[in-house]
Amino acid sequence: MRVFLGVTGASGAPYASRLLQSLAGAGCEIGLCASSAGIEVLATELYREPGLQRDEVLRRFVGDASDQVTVYAIDDWSSPYASGSAKVDAYVVCPCSMSTVGTLAAGAMANLIHRAASVALKERRRLVLVPRETPLSSIHLRGLATLHEAGAVILLAAPGFYHGAETVEDLVDFVVARALDQIGIDNSLIARWGS
Template identity: 80%
Template sequence: MRVFLGITGASGAPYAKGILDGLVGSGAEVGICASSAGIEVVATELYGDAALPREEVLSRFVGSAGEAVTVYDVQDWKSPYASGSARVDAYVVCPCSMSTVGTLASGAMTNLIHRAASVALKERRKLVLVPRETPLSSIHLRGLATLDEAGAVILFAAPGFYHGATSLQDLVDFVVARCLDQLGIDTSLVRRWGE
């Protein structure tokens, strides 16, 4: 399986890390692209230092995934994820900022993350957007509705509590598992309802 993971500037870096680990653990080939704001959020939320250099943040984030992960610059228009002719199974933007939602809903593309998500929509491929914003304005809601109507899955970073969460990691795992489910990747991160 080949998956694109875009990381933008909304809170939720632990979700992105969990998704990456789940994808790599399943044997997927992953292309990662992070916006500047996304790098700052990852640096802050995962490593406690917003001033870490981009390369160090990405190196830590990818970890020991090795050849399974390729990192792309946000302006790399030659990336295979920028073209509908490339074979890509799914696209995830996590966390997905409201700026990204607005850009995608308008059809604009200013970077590789926008382009990859737009490719997913035009090619009718799986696109999972994981926003983490609250409260939402009517502008946000209209953008999300537009993307839903275009075929994207809107998967809010809103963990459930019914699975018996006892830690922050349990809450992160809930959202990660829901995202991996959307990609058809089996996971045992959380106990399923009725099991």
């Protein structure tokens, strides 16, 4: 499976990290693109070093999955993910900032993450957006509703507790499992309801 993963500047780097690990573990070919704010969030939340350089953040973030991940610059319009003619199975933006939501809902494209998500929508491909913002303004809600109506899955980074979570990692796994479900990747990150 070929998957695009966009990382933007909303809090939620542990979700992105676990998702990347899970996609790699499932044998996916992953195209990764992180905005400058996304890099800062990864550096701050995962490595506790907000000033860490972009290349070092991405090296650490990709880790052992380097054979399966191709990193693209935020302005790489020649990336295969910038065109509907490329065969891509799914697109995920995790975490997804409200700036990204607003840009996508307006039909604008200022970078590769926006373009890839727009391609997913126009080609009617699987697009999962994982926003974490709270509370949400009416502007945020309208943007999310617009994207849902256009075909995106809005998967709020809102973990459930019914599966017996005991650690923060369990809560992260809950959200990541739901994202994987939405793009069609079998996983056993959490116990299934009724099993």
